[in-house]
Amino acid sequence: MLDPTSTAAIAAVLGAVGSGLANEAGKAAWESAGGLVRRIVGREVRAPRGHAELDGIAQQVHDAVRHDPALARAWTAFARSAPSPGRPGRVPALGASTRFFTDRDGERKALSREASRKADGRPRIAVLHGPQGIGTSALAIHWGCAEARRFPDGQLYADLRGTGTDAGGVGGTDPSTVLRLLLQQLGIPAAEIPPGHDDRQALLRACTAERRMLIVLDHARSAAQILPVLTSTPGVFVVVAARHPLPGLDAVGIPVGPLADKDARRLLAEVARAGNVPLDRAALPAVLARCAGSPFALRAAAARLTAQHWRQEGRPAADAARTAVADAIHALAPDAARALRLLAQRDWPAVGAPLAAATLGLDETSAERVLAELAAAHLMESAPSGTSGHGGTYWIRPLIREYAATEALREDGLAAAEQAVRDAVRWCVDFAEPASRAALSQGWRLGEADRPASDGTRYTDAGGALTALRDELGNLLQAVGAAEELGDTDAVFRLNQALWPVQLKMGCHDELLPALRAGVRATEARDPASREAARMHTLLGLNLTELGRWPEAESAFTAAARAERAAGHFRGQATAIESLGLLRLREWRFQEAYDCFESADRALDGVSADGEGARDLPRARALLERHRGRALRGLGQWSRAQARLESALAFFRETAEAYNTARTLTDLAETFEASGRPVDALPLIDEAIAALADEQAHYPLIHLRALRRRCVDERAGA
Template sequence: MLDPISLSAVTAVLGAVGSGMANEAGKWAWESTGGFVRRVTGREVPAPTTPGELDDVARMMAEGLRNNPALASAWTVFAARIGGSLPGAGPASSGRPALPVSTRFFTDRKEALKALDREASRRADGTPRLALVHGADGMGTSTLAAHWGAREAARYPDGRLYADLRAGTGQDGLRDPGAVLRELLGQLGVPEAEMPPAAGQLRDCFQRQVAGRKLLIVLDHAQTAAQVRPLLTAAPAVFTVVVARRPFPGLDAVRVPVGPLTDKDAVRLLTRLTDKSAVAAARATLPGVLARCGGSPYALRAAASRLTEPVPDAPVDPDPVRAAAEETYRLLDPATARLYRLMAVRAWPAFDAETAARVTGTAPEDAARRLEELADALLIEPAAVPDGPAPRYHYRPAVRAHAEAAAVREDGIAGCSAAMARALRHYVDAATRAAHEALPESWRVPAPDPGPAAPDPAPTHGSRGDALEALIAESANLIEAVHCAEESGDPDAAVRICRSLWPLQLKAGRHETLLPALRVGARLADAPGRDPRDAGALHAQLAHSLTELVHWDEAEAEALAAARAEEAAGHRRGRASAVEFLGLLRLRQWRYGEAHACFDEAGTVLDGIRPDEEGAADVPRARALLERHRGRALRGLAHFDASRERLGAALDFFRAHGDTYNTARALTDLAETWLDASEPARARPLIEEALTVLDGQRAEYHVAYLRGMRERCADADADADADED
């Protein structure tokens, strides 16, 4: 058995706790560990943020425990309690995702399929099994990967993962690797609350999850090697297929080119799509069709229903996808053609009928029907958005280029700008409405616009959870809207959308995904002449996400900037909150004395709020939260009696006001102080009450943490009985 005070054992505990900070239970474990480190070393030790710093803390701990038998015994119990309370770090037991469906009429590509077969079956040598499938838009590269994955499903019984690496134009078309890793982990069945916060930890978690599994991973629409590298693994039974429009340097992969179909294979595809008689009837026009399609499977599919139509007299676009789009576009009715053009003015990641209706000034039902027509004509494609109930669509790049050019030509710059402005107004309205319904008590969330252009002010979501799900489903478009607003000179829209992201940060995480938009919002809010309260709110939101992502130096700067902006605005409730954010950061950094000082300062600011001042109604609850935070800081300082006094005061308030969420948190904190003092009998009733309070609230990870604490209490009782015997 591994000695629990050995360097390797201590390092393992510290690493596991650091990787588990994604949820409330993980944060409790982290704070508890910091307090124990302080007790062992006898001084304040900054929380580690890098592997090297973690190794240094582990060495100090191992040395201190060897020299103090009493603390060594306590650490053994503590490490077992923490380990039993954290969510498991092993492979997830659920989640066997499938690739996008393959096409029925797959034609040719024998050499490409053989190349994938060879790479998938080569002997493992410690290097990633990696193929780069590349070809022009419309040549069927994504379809090839999906077809091969479907054909080889038995080879990958543990799952076939898929991630689209495209993003909106505001982020240079590149998705953040951390966001992609979260998506892949989710497909493997890892709950978001068990995913670590920092990018490096996410990558380590991904490597642990795929080790020993037989998996296919398809990374579609990649653009650079740097985008792909964090997603690679050398696990011997994992095959990664990267799909790109062109090969790029820096990736040690087998290259699988996908070029135009030969005329023979193009005719075979057309025959499968129609029938032999249709192809025979088009004998006169077929050479022109083949020439226009240029061997592109997409163009051939689009042309299949028009084989006998005469070749157009107008010049044909040399790009077969754009040429096919133009031919189809000329057959649309004017209203559908206008929708096709105007939705392409910006690269919205996944738009729905409600958005299209606002952009075109039509009814949602009419927009939905026209979107279906465009999808049937292959001018738009269904977008996979698992979090959203309504159908959503996007363009393939070459088709969008055609639609955007048509918009400039037929609607003019003014018409395109007006369409983009209407889209922005829609996303501002949608974001503020959903955020306000998801978190109605929060002063951080802007109220929906009461103006005549706003939607019906009546609630549009069935519950808070439904409103949050709507924000999640729309998040990629909202981030793109922030970049669009910045580029089009509409800072008000960008700021309002960014402030509406607060429920996503607080309730759903998504910090890597939201961070670029929050940076834009804070920069725009800092502009001269703007309301400093916007700056205060957005710097605070940035501080929150940066803290969760373990970018602690940046988080500190943002929290201080938030406090300065709120002070300049004379908004004392906001300033108290900003100082509180700084204190919470200090708790995460194991700087407990400074954290306590921040909470005291925030309390002093709250004391200065007059009864008739904005935010006065929120002061009693804010004070109770500060009492809880003070108790946490005092616990880290090992001032257990003072900690319990503060936590008890907070608990009394939350109980009296029916705040079950914070009641359970305060009970858990109090139980922790008794366990730290080696008095499990005093902790047990608090744990049981917290479990009762949380019953039916879907707080799975908090409940799991409490059950782990309860098991440690039982173990302590058993040890005590054994000692008496």
């Protein structure tokens, strides 16, 4: 068994704790590790950034504990209770293949050859590439389903098309998000997925090591999206579907072209028969010529196989898939065609009746009818699982959206198309703000005194409101990008502020980062010294802190504090300085953290009795007391830490804030445990566990139970 005080074992523990920073247990353990390392080494040691610094700290800890049995026991006890990386909890499978699939024998054989190639250390990877509508995605999924027995440990799928805040997701899904999506499919809980890209990559490789798995990456745009997923594990096969070959990716390229005439005829006949559409054989030559071997065009044509239509319009198509979209749109009733054109102005990942009604100026019943008509015409599809939204939501394929959005400029005009997007953005704001208030009723929000009171009565509890925000997150992020393009800085800011509960309680940091950057750009462009710009810098800094981008986070907090000070906004200034202090705790810079919390408390003195944030002052000061106690514990100043924490605890008990009561009890218990008083810590731990009984706080409970085991062991060994 590996000696827990060896350099390798210490490095492994620190690495595991660092990769667990996505949840409360990991964050608490990381802070505890910093205080323990400082105590063992005898001086300040800043948190490591990268493996080289981590190994250096591990060596320092090893050198210290090998000469001090008491310190060795303290480290060993911590190592035994430290959180461990997540483990795969399920065997994932692909979604169902299409019922009607024909030909592609050559492409399927090429995939099978690469999948069964003799292991030689090179990753197994193939890229299926061809124009839109040619069926690369269908081929990848169909082959994977047919060959499921090759992959007994599961099949993973990620759609890389992207639906972020850029114009319709042009850049596609970023590599860190791809890794998160795949880890979630393996059963790793969201709160156990590391925030850092490198740690996610390492965890995915660990989860797939010695396994036989298929990974399908759909709608890829660049090699950069694919490279982090690759592994030399011989049993892992990666299949990529893309429009073009991907330069920079060493893979087997498999071009996918039009179906041969006989196969196109068979596919058309099968789809038409399933839809109970009579097949006019006299029209077949014109249909086949117009569809040009495109599976997408053939499926679209099968719904409209009338001799008169095809004898009139059966000329060959230069772009069969695009022509099929045009034919389908032209066959719609005018109101449905207009609806598609206006909804296509943005890449909404999940369009339901409320969003459609706002965009189109309809009531929800009429919007539901239009969506159903578009779905029946195969111009909208049920939203893929994993996107925002819930039952009864749809999305528009990129091929259809691109054509319909262009048509809107000709048929409806730029002003109408722009107004539809503005109306959709306004709906998103009106949806998000009440949900945000219901999800996190405590605290202050910039500018809320100038707006009508939010109606949060539709939510029965904070959990339901938070779930509603998370369900709609894809659309809200898309709305941020739309608002920035429209120059609607107010909407950009309000959406980002409304999404703070999602960031605070559910993470989603990589998803939110582009929106927060858009918020900083928009508010700074309007007025870099404004309170909105300052608030956006603070929210961005908190996000970057969780993602481990600490130098960027420091710059954001510094900019926020500077702008708040210039605006004379003391409450916001205190928040920015407090946030910088929390970053310093994460960096194990405990004295600087304490100084930040002191400075934030002084800034609160400037808030007038009727000023913005005045109602929240007692709670804000109690939180600062708790944070100062944490910093003092890291410095090893036990009695001062105890006094600060007990002061905060009294407030949270009086106001019946169960969650903050439990967190402060945990901090106080850790202070007692670190100072050699495990017996005094145990009743506090039990009280904290009881306080969290109805909070569904899974990860704080994990940390508390680990702390309890450590205290029990230390009491027994005393």
